[in-house]
Amino acid sequence: MPVEPLSHKEIEDRLAELPGWTLDGDRITRSYRLGSHVAATAMVVHIAQVQEELDHHSELTLGYDTVALSVHTHSAGGAVTEKDFELARRVEDLAAGHGAH
Numbered sequence: 001m002p003v004e005p006l007s008h009k010e011i012e013d014r015l016a017e018l019p020g021w022t023l024d025g026d027r028i029t030r031s032y033r034l035g036s037h038v039a040a041t042a043m044v045v046h047i048a049q050v051q052e053e054l055d056h057h058s059e060l061t062l063g064y065d066t067v068a069l070s071v072h073t074h075s076a077g078g079a080v081t082e083k084d085f086e087l088a089r090r091v092e093d094l095a096a097g098h099g100a101h
Contacts, residue, residue: 005079014085021088024070026078028088031068032100043067043098050090056083067100 006014011028015021021030034040044062047069051057058071069091073081 003073003076003081003083005073005076005081006085011080018085018088018092021092023080026080027070027072028080028084029068029070030088030091031066032095032098034065034067034098034100037064039098039100040065040067043095043100046094046098047091050094051087054083054087054090056087058087 011023015023015028018030020032021028023029032040032043034043040062044060044067047058047060047067051060056071056073058069061068061070069088071084071087072078073083
């Protein structure tokens with residue numbers, strides 16, 4: 001089943017439920033700060049596992065003590081879809097367990 005792009009209003013409504021996530025052009029993005037490089041690396045591995053489970057992947061960047069995600073749906077022409085918000089919600093759910101803020 002094809003995924004449909006969300007309207008700007010739908011994106012805004014969903015972002016209101018995900019503090020820290022923002023719309024940056026045609027993507028939703030979020031950065032996290034963690035206590036150490038090892039903690040950030042562990043979070044990246046956990047996110048990668050979730051992405052494989054969902055079969056939906058973000059641009060994922062590991063810094064010294066930071067993790068950044070940028071996501072949109074390639075199969076919807078690079079638009080933001082519900083798949084992106086599903087991934088964002090899953091990442092939010094696991095972030096606290098890694099001590100991310």
